[in-house]
Amino acid sequence: MISAVIDCGYNSFRLVIYQVFSNGTFRMLGSFKSFVRIGEGIKEGDKISDEKIDKAEKSFSIFKKILDNLNVAEVKIVATSAFRYAINGNDVKERLSKIINEEIRIVSGEEEGRYATIGMMNTLPISDGIFFELGGGSLEIAEVTSGNISRVSQLPIGALKLINYSPREIRKKVLDELSTLDIRKGKTLVGSGGNVRALAKLDRKLTSFPLKSIHGYSISSKQISKYASLLPSLDAESRQSLPGIGKERALTIHSASVIIDELVNYLNSRELIVSAFGMREGVLTEGKRLDKINWLEAVSFSHAITTPPIEIINEILTQVDSKYSFYVASSAFLSLVFKMTGYFDPFQACYRFIKESVLPGFTLNEALLIGLICEAGSGKVKKKQMKKLNEDITKKEILSFGDIIRNDIDKYVAGVRI
Known part of the structure; x- marks a missing residue:
C-alpha cells in the first residue's frame, strides 16, 4: 500500500510518500520539503500572515499535484505548534484542507x-x-x-x-x-x-x-x-x-x-x-509496535520476496553461542535475501546495502557490525572500518562469522537443512 503523511510544522512543511508492508513496516519512496516558516515571529494569539498563508497554499498545491500523480491509498495530514498558537490557525487549516481534499488535524503538544x-x-x-x-x-x-x-x-x-x-x-x-x-x-x-x-x-x-x-x-x-x-x-x-x-x-x-x-x-x-x-x-503507524525481525522482513518485501526466509535466523541462533549471534543471523538473513534476488555476490550486495541505506530497528553501530559480517562472507574485512566499530571484537572473529553465514546460505540454497 502507498501512503503519505504531510507534516505542517512551525519551520517547514513536508510531504513523505511511503510503501507500507503487510507487517506494518515501511520504506520511504520520496520526500518533498518546503520551508514555509509559517510560525516565524508568531506569538500566542497572533495571526498567521497573508504572506505565510500564500506560501503554505502554494506548497499544498505542489503536494496535491504529486499526490494526484501517484496511486496513494491514504493521506494523513497533521499540523503542529504554529497552528495551535495562531488565532487564525483553524481558518488556515480549513483553507489548506480544501486544496488536498483531506482533513488536516491540529495535534496537541x-x-x-x-x-x-x-x-x-x-x-x-x-x-x-x-x-x-x-x-x-x-x-x-x-x-x-x-x-x-x-x-x-x-x-x-x-x-x-x-x-x-x-x-x-x-x-x-x-x-x-x-x-x-x-x-x-x-x-x-x-x-x-x-x-x-x-x-x-x-x-x-x-x-x-x-x-x-x-x-x-x-x-x-x-x-x-x-x-x-x-x-x-x-x-x-x-x-x-x-x-x-x-x-x-x-x-x-x-x-x-x-x-x-x-x-x-x-x-x-x-x-x-x-x-x-x-x-x-x-502518525503513519498509528501506534503499532515494530521490532528488528519486522525490519529484516521489510528488506525482503522491498525486494519483492513475499515470504521472508526467516527460518535461517532461528537456525543460526542455535549454532552461534555468542552475544553477537543475532547480528550473525541478521547478516545471514540479509545476504540470503540478496542471493534470492539474483546477486552474484550476495555478501558484497548486503554490505553495500548497509553502507548506502537506512536499516531501521538497529543502531548505526549495530548496522555497521552486520555489514562487516556480510562483507566477511566474501572472505575479507576492511581494517579501517573495523576501527569505527564500537565493539570488543577482532577481525578474526568477524571472518569466522562470515564463514558461518556463507556455509549456511550454501546449504539453504542447496535445499539441505542447516
Whole structure:
C-alpha cells in the first residue's frame, strides 16, 4: 500500500510518500520539503500572515499535484505548534484542507510528543530512555520505561523561535523550561528533528564514519558542546558551507545546537543517539509496535520476496553461542535475501546495502557490525572500518562469522537443512 503523511510544522512543511508492508513496516519512496516558516515571529494569539498563508497554499498545491500523480491509498495530514498558537490557525487549516481534499488535524503538544516517540521507538532498539523531538517552535520530551511512554511534555522552545537570541539567553530559556519538568536524569537520550539530523550529518562527515545513514548515529556530549560553541560564532553563509548543513538549515542550526547542548547537559547524558524517524512515522503507524525481525522482513518485501526466509535466523541462533549471534543471523538473513534476488555476490550486495541505506530497528553501530559480517562472507574485512566499530571484537572473529553465514546460505540454497 502507498501512503503519505504531510507534516505542517512551525519551520517547514513536508510531504513523505511511503510503501507500507503487510507487517506494518515501511520504506520511504520520496520526500518533498518546503520551508514555509509559517510560525516565524508568531506569538500566542497572533495571526498567521497573508504572506505565510500564500506560501503554505502554494506548497499544498505542489503536494496535491504529486499526490494526484501517484496511486496513494491514504493521506494523513497533521499540523503542529504554529497552528495551535495562531488565532487564525483553524481558518488556515480549513483553507489548506480544501486544496488536498483531506482533513488536516491540529495535534496537541502531547500528541506531537507521543507520535514522535513512537516513531523513534519503532525504528531503534531502545526501550528505556528520554526521547525528544526538536522543531522550529517547540521541544517535545518523553520518558520511556520498559517500552512504555510514562510522560510527555512540550516546551515552547524551538530552533526557529530562538534564532535571534544569544547563546546565553537561549541557555537560560531552555534551563528555565527544563527545570519545570519532573524528569529522570542519566538515561539514554534519543533525539529527532531536522536540526538534530543536520548535526549528526555534520559529525558523521567530519569523523568519516563509513555508513551514509545517520539513523542510530551517536554523538558524544563533548562533540555537541563543541558545535554549540562553534556554530553561533559563524554567520549563516559560513554555516551553510559546512558538510551536511546547507542553506535552509544554516538559518537555525546554531540556535538548535545550543538547545541540544543545554538539554544534554541538564540530563547528564554522555551521548545523543539520533533517529532519522520521528513524528511523521508515528502518525503513519498509528501506534503499532515494530521490532528488528519486522525490519529484516521489510528488506525482503522491498525486494519483492513475499515470504521472508526467516527460518535461517532461528537456525543460526542455535549454532552461534555468542552475544553477537543475532547480528550473525541478521547478516545471514540479509545476504540470503540478496542471493534470492539474483546477486552474484550476495555478501558484497548486503554490505553495500548497509553502507548506502537506512536499516531501521538497529543502531548505526549495530548496522555497521552486520555489514562487516556480510562483507566477511566474501572472505575479507576492511581494517579501517573495523576501527569505527564500537565493539570488543577482532577481525578474526568477524571472518569466522562470515564463514558461518556463507556455509549456511550454501546449504539453504542447496535445499539441505542447516
